[in-house]
Amino acid sequence: MSTASDTAYDKIRSHLLAGKVRPGDRLTEELLSEIAGVSRTPVREAVSRLERELLLTRTETNRILVSDWGEDEIDEMFTLRQMLEGHAAERAAIRLDEDQIDELARINQELHDAVALDQPDVAGFLDANRLFHETVTQAAHSPRLGQILAMLVEQPVVLHTAREYSIEDLKQSARDHDELIAAFRARDPHWARAVMGSHLRRAFHVFADAMRDQQGQGAKGRAAE
Amino acid sequence: MSTASDTAYDKIRSHLLAGKVRPGDRLTEELLSEIAGVSRTPVREAVSRLERELLLTRTETNRILVSDWGEDEIDEMFTLRQMLEGHAAERAAIRLDEDQIDELARINQELHDAVALDQPDVAGFLDANRLFHETVTQAAHSPRLGQILAMLVEQPVVLHTAREYSIEDLKQSARDHDELIAAFRARDPHWARAVMGSHLRRAFHVFADAMRDQQGQGAKGRAAE
DNA sequence: TGCGCACCTATTGTATACAATTTGCCCTCG
DNA sequence: CGAGGGCAAATTGTATACAATAGGTGCGCA
Numbered sequence: 379m380s381t382a383s384d385t386a387y388d389k390i391r392s393h394l395l396a397g398k399v400r401p402g403d404r405l406t407e408e409l410l411s412e413i414a415g416v417s418r419t420p421v422r423e424a425v426s427r428l429e430r431e432l433l434l435t436r437t438e439t440n441r442i443l444v445s446d447w448g449e450d451e452i453d454e455m456f457t458l459r460q461m462l463e464g465h466a467a468e469r470a471a472i473r474l475d476e477d478q479i480d481e482l483a484r485i486n487q488e489l490h491d492a493v494a495l496d497q498p499d500v501a502g503f504l505d506a507n508r509l510f511h512e513t514v515t516q517a518a519h520s521p522r523l524g525q526i527l528a529m530l531v532e533q534p535v536v537l538h539t540a541r542e543y544s545i546e547d548l549k550q551s552a553r554d555h556d557e558l559i560a561a562f563r564a565r566d567p568h569w570a571r572a573v574m575g576s577h578l579r580r581a582f583h584v585f586a587d588a589m590r591d592q593q594g595q596g597a598k599g600r601a602a603e
Numbered sequence: 604m605s606t607a608s609d610t611a612y613d614k615i616r617s618h619l620l621a622g623k624v625r626p627g628d629r630l631t632e633e634l635l636s637e638i639a640g641v642s643r644t645p646v647r648e649a650v651s652r653l654e655r656e657l658l659l660t661r662t663e664t665n666r667i668l669v670s671d672w673g674e675d676e677i678d679e680m681f682t683l684r685q686m687l688e689g690h691a692a693e694r695a696a697i698r699l700d701e702d703q704i705d706e707l708a709r710i711n712q713e714l715h716d717a718v719a720l721d722q723p724d725v726a727g728f729l730d731a732n733r734l735f736h737e738t739v740t741q742a743a744h745s746p747r748l749g750q751i752l753a754m755l756v757e758q759p760v761v762l763h764t765a766r767e768y769s770i771e772d773l774k775q776s777a778r779d780h781d782e783l784i785a786a787f788r789a790r791d792p793h794w795a796r797a798v799m800g801s802h803l804r805r806a807f808h809v810f811a812d813a814m815r816d817q818q819g820q821g822a823k824g825r826a827a828e
Numbered sequence: 829t830g831c832g833c834a835c836c837t838a839t840t841g842t843a844t845a846c847a848a849t850t851t852g853c854c855c856t857c858g
Numbered sequence: 859c860g861a862g863g864g865c866a867a868a869t870t871g872t873a874t875a876c877a878a879t880a881g882g883t884g885c886g887c888a
Binding site (some may be wrong): 381406407408418420439440441442 | 868869870871878
């Protein structure tokens with residue numbers, strides 16, 4: 379992970395997610411290379427990766443743009459995730475062995491723990507959450523599916539800086555995972571798919587609401603600049 | 604386009620599809636830059652693109668490998684396409700206007716024409732077929748979905764060099780499209796999804812059969828070398 | 829003989845200089 | 859005063875040289 383490309387990727391990504399730029403802003407490779415502290419060559423690789431993940435776009439003439447993530451885009455993304463992760467859960471349900479299910483249960487315990495505190499550990503929650511979903515996706519044994527989901531899942535992190543999630547939402551997520559684990563133990567692919575579907579669809583609404591709040595704040599913040 | 608990256612992409616891709624290499628073979632950037640006639644810089648971009656499209660892979664230590672497309676991978680790919688293009692057809696059914704449906708009908712006429720001849724025009728058929736599916740995908744108005752499908756649809760072309768498709772299979776494809784168009788005219792998303800699903804699933808079997816035949820031939824060919 | 833280490837080679841990663849393209853501005857002309 | 863054309867600056871695209879890392883081979887030692 380010590381390569382310059384990865385450094386560039388991480389730094390540029392943080393820069394984007396920290397809200398230093400606004401959707402539609404034009405960026406240059408040189409500017410990004412200053413931010414990342416490496417030359418343009420690895421920056422170009424990082425940009426291409428961020429492009430794949432749709433955090434950046436290019437104009438017809440290859441200028442770099444910050445992507446626009448409105449509610450429609452979020453909806454679209456969660457719809458695709460629901461379809462694909464539902465499929466992944468279905469496959470996982472008939473492929474996971476006992477040990478792997480135990481492992482999922484262990485990971486989900488972390489989720490429960492993270493929100494049981496007075497001050498919920500949101501970062502820890504999100505890490506464990508990602509690991510949980512990744513583990514399920516892995517268990518589907520479908521490399522292309524995994525690749526596509528990796529690309530889609532990257533984006534919601536945009537909002538992780540804003541901790542707009544209510545504790546109750548987080549707790550409900552962990553409970554959804556519990557039910558998913560139950561579906562796995564029962565080896566019931568249809569149940570697994572259904573749980574994953576409703577889990578992600580509700581997540582969409584939580585997320586969209588949080589985004590609306592954050593946008594309001596962002597506007598105020600900017601106005602105050 | 605006329606950029607060196609695109610040249611590299613085209614030439615390397617042709618090289619792969621022409622069967623000059625076998626799945627699992629290791630390639631080097633330098634070799635590829637000789638093949639493409641450009642320097643390593645654009646080659647690296649081309650490789651990264653081919654990696655996205657899963658025609659190439661990298662080892663843990665970033666060596667370039669020719670991807671392995673066995674029957675499992677083909678199955679996986681068509682399963683994902685069925686899911687995603689089914690979704691696209693569903694969305695398209697409630698978004699297409701009359702003119703666009705007429706356009707689809709026109710494209711599909713090309714498909715019918717291409718196989719009506721004594722010597723079917725396979726290349727023309729495949730081009731028109733791709734255009735048909737792309738048009739439907741476009742009409743779904745879901746950029747991310749489009750991007751993912753573009754990535755998935757790239758691959759089957761691997762076999763286009765082998766014209767193992769029977770005329771009857773091609774004619775059936777065109778008839779499937781007719782039915783899809785009927786579903787669009789009826790503005791029935793469920794019908795559209797179902798037709799697209801069975802269309803792609805049968806295409807999988809045709810494709811897998813063709814691949815098995817080709818592999819047999821390939822083995823003979825190699826043995827004779 | 830078989831294992832492991834060291835060195836040499838092959839290959840990928842990065843920086844930099846230069847080429848090609850695009851952008852924005854200013855100037856001219858109608 | 860506006861439209862168009864062309865020039866200069868900004869930006870992306872490509873080549874090449876060098877740096878860092880991985881692979882492989884042969885030798886020594888048990």
